Amino acid sequence: MMGSVEADGGHPAGGTVTRFAPSPTGLLHLGHAYAALFAERAARAAGGRFLLRIEDIDRTRCRPAFEAAILEDLAWLGLRWDGPAVRQSERLGLYAAAAARLEALGVLYPCFCTRRDIAAAAGAPHGPEGPLYPGTCRGLGAAERARRAAAGAQPALRLDAWRAAALAGPLVWRDCESGTVAVDAGVLGDVVLVRKDIGTSYHLAVVTDDAAQGVTLVTRGADLAPATHVHRLLQALLGLPEPTYHHHALIRDDAGERLAKRADAASLASLRASGVTPQAVRARLGFD
Secondary structure: OOOOOOOHHHOOOOOOEEEEOOOOOOOOEHHHHHHHHHHHHHHHHOOOEEEEEEOOOOOOOOOHHHHHHHHHHHHHOOOOOOOOOEEHHHOHHHHHHHHHHHHHHOOEEEEOOOHHHHHHOOOOOEEOOEEOOOOOOOOOOHHHHHHHHHOOOOOEEEEOHHHHHHHHOOOEEEEOOOEEEEOOOOOOOOOEEEOOOOOOOHHHHHHHHHHHOOOOEEEEEHHHHHHHHHHHHHHHHHOOOOOEEEEEOOOEOOOOOEOOHHHOOOEHHHHHHOOOOHHHHHHHOOOO
């Protein structure tokens, strides 16, 4: 298993360290502003550190223009982060090393399924984010894996959730809203940890980065609480420190729908262009 991870930039061992970790796949909206302000307030209230991490591993959707807009929006809101922003695209070696350790533990397996294959699978169980991977490739023998690889099929690597849970044993995480939560390794099924195109995934990258950056308090929306089951399991397997979590409420529009990029939520840039002040945004979100 992986030993303790040295924090980037010489972060102090004590004190609260939080982070805001947007993906530059679109413009920030009020929900992002709330998450960033929430994380900064949690750090400052404890005399700690607030970090900015740009999660730009999705090469097909991330754009430099969106990253520039993120930095501009956060500065406009009056947010100040400690140290330079970290970009996941510059840390792929860390994720590869973590994946190698998981492979050595025997908790990863190659998956040759396409999205179309998975969508067509009959009787796939459902989880909080939709259909779960039905385990099609979990039982492939070494010979069949070799045959497919020789034919040019490039696999992703999935976490064998049940094998990983058996190896790690019973686990919990601590949440400021929910208290002590028992880990259910099967909530998201056998998630992809190493994608075909980028060599990592959100789950593997975020766990590796939080440990390397010395994050002690992970603040994020309640919609990400199911992912914490996977993240806590990975922390145990890799011997990483366990942060505390605070899954806060989501910001919703007047119709009660959660704000999201894919729903074309009004961007901070558009609010700024219309004359809305940062003070008004902060007040609307409860940070005046």
